[in-house]
Amino acid sequence: MSSLGHQAALPVRTDKQSSQHGLDAALKRIGVPIALLAAVAIWLAPTPDGLSVAGHKALALFGGIFALYLTEAIPLAVTSLLIVPAAALSGITSVRGALEGFSSSSAYLIVGAFILATAMVKTRLAERITYLILSAIGSAPRRITLGVCLVNIVLAFLVPSSTARTAILLPECLSILALYGATGRSTFAVNLLLTLTMTNATIGAGILTATVPNPVTVEFVAKASGHTISYAEWLLYGFPPALLMTFATWALIQKVFPVDVDPAQADIDGTIRTNLAGLGRMSAAEWRTFLVFSLVTLLWATQTFTQFDTTVVCLAGVVLLFLPGFGVITWEDANKGVSWQVLLVAGGGISLGDILLKTGAAAWLANAIFHGLGLGGASTLVVIVVVMFIVQYLHVVFVGTTAMATALLPIILGMAGTAQIDAVALALPAGMIIGGYPLLMFYNTLPSIIVHGTGRLRVSDFPKVGIVICALACLVYALCAATYWRWLGLY
Structure with missing residues (x-):
């Protein structure tokens, strides 16, 4: 990547960021007391009718962990580790039961996917794909934004982390802005950076390995339904x-923040060609990485016929990347590339969800919410749509989608049981909304925090697009539930 891109990628602290930092610090100071208060209050309350003692304890644990997830008073990974001793010492489950989430299939799928991405980045195959698409799409400003959108679509199949995809593309985006002379805030800068982070998120909803909440959803559904x-x-x-x-998001951004610069196509085209030429011909390492990834993707796509497990295929492909004479990365590379925090958050969250499901706490809580919303007797479609809308706008109170998925999906699966709806039919769209549409505020997801940190965006830029996109997403997915998914036999 160009040195200009790396220099430009350094975050610039703005007044709004300072205010947000102050709010975050305040939440962290009160987070532990709030968590303790929530857990103790639930623990000391009388056990509700229809809820077991173990389920009551699980709700107390959930209340405390939920508060810690929201406030980030202690690191999210540490909060997830806390679930193990808290569940075991309170007698909710055994140590083995509390650790089950950390040994789940989804946890190892996340590890394998991160290692595949590490190989893509180290061999510069991901960077080459970026420049190939940008050079093909053209360098007019609107075409550049469309090119970034298309790169996000392609990289979503290759790189399993929205944060990693942002890290790959942000230097290139900032270099392009510099070449256009857009050194400060401009509508082109806002347009390009919102396109980067928002289309990155939306396409992730459609690919199992594109974002962590997706395999987390699969894990919870498997535990609840066996499917x-x-x-x-x-x-x-x-x-x-x-x-x-994804294309609707790109189009709306073009409408809300129209490009305000004159195209300097020769300069941009030349820079893209120079950067692409600088990569030279595809190296043997790139070809081997491409071969491994293509094989893994082919086996994933043909699971219906081969019956190969997703995680097994991924880990088998990962092993090939380390073979002497064939491999392209070392363990040191992989160790740096895997987000162990994400793994621990997902593992702890899955354990907590499993506890809520097994003790009946999730079903009891879901039943209370279900009847509180007056959904008794409602059709499957109505329940799916209501749950999607609720989940969509709960993004406002969450920082990060992994914690959100692990906190909410057990309750949603409980609602599926209460409403006598197939678990897949309710949890799948909810998981897609959680993973793909954290677009309401800049703090909802790390990629948005990263692009906001460039100093080119205001806090208000995100909801100007995000509110409309989130509402539209609920409508589109509701339409899918009423037609396309029903035709496919989802419910």
Whole structure:
């Protein structure tokens, strides 16, 4: 990547960021007391009718952990580790039961996917794909933003982290802005950076390995129903609406923040060609990485016929990347590339969800919410739509989608049981909304925090697009539930 891109990528602290930092610090100071108060208050309250003692204890644990997740008073990974001793010492489950989430199939799928991404980045295959798409799409400002959108779509199949995809593309975006002379805030800068982070998120809803909440959803559904959603199945249900919403998001951004610079096509085209030429011909390492990834993707796509497990295929492909004479990365590379925090958050969250499901706490809480919303007797479609809308706007109170998925999905699965709806039919769209549409505020997801940190965006820029996109997403996915998903036999 160009040195200009790396220099430009350094975050600049703004007044709004300072205010947000102050709010975050305040939340962290009160987070532990709030968590303790919530847990103790639930623990000391009388056990509700229809809830077991173990379920009551699980609700107390959930209340405390939920508060810690929201306030981030202690690191999210540490909060997830806390679930193990808290559950075991309170007698809710055994140590083995509390650790089950950390040994789940989804946790190892996340590890494998991160290692695949590390190989893509180290060999510069991901960077080459970026420049190939940008050079093909053209260098007029609107075409550049469309190119970034298209790169996000392609990288979503290759790189399993929205944060990693942002890190790959942000230097290039900032270099382009510098070449256009857009050194400060401009509508072109806002347009390009919102396109980067928002289309990155929306396309992730349609690909199982594109963002962590997706495999977390698969894990919870498997525990609740015994049905493991395959890579191809997720793609079949999720990719069409995600692709539609990705282009709709790009189009809305063009409308709300129209490009305000004159195209300097020769300069931009020349820079893209120079950067692409600088990569030279595809190296043997790039070809081997491409071969491994293509093989893994092919096996994922043909699971219906091969019956190979998604995680097994991923880990087998990862092993090939380390083979002497063939491999392209070392363990040191992989160790740096895997987000162990994400792994621990997902593992702890899955354990907590499993506890809520097994003790009956999730079902009891879901039943209370279900009847509180007056959904008794409602059709499957109405329940799916209501749950999607609730989940969508709960993004406002969450920082990060992994913690949100692990906190909410057990309750949603409990609602599926209460409403006598197939678990897949309710949890799958909810998981897609959680993973793909954290667009209301800049703090909802790390990629948005990163682009906001460039100093080119205001806090208010995000809801100007996000409010409309989130509402539209609910409508599109509701339409899918009423037609496309029903035709496919989802429910």
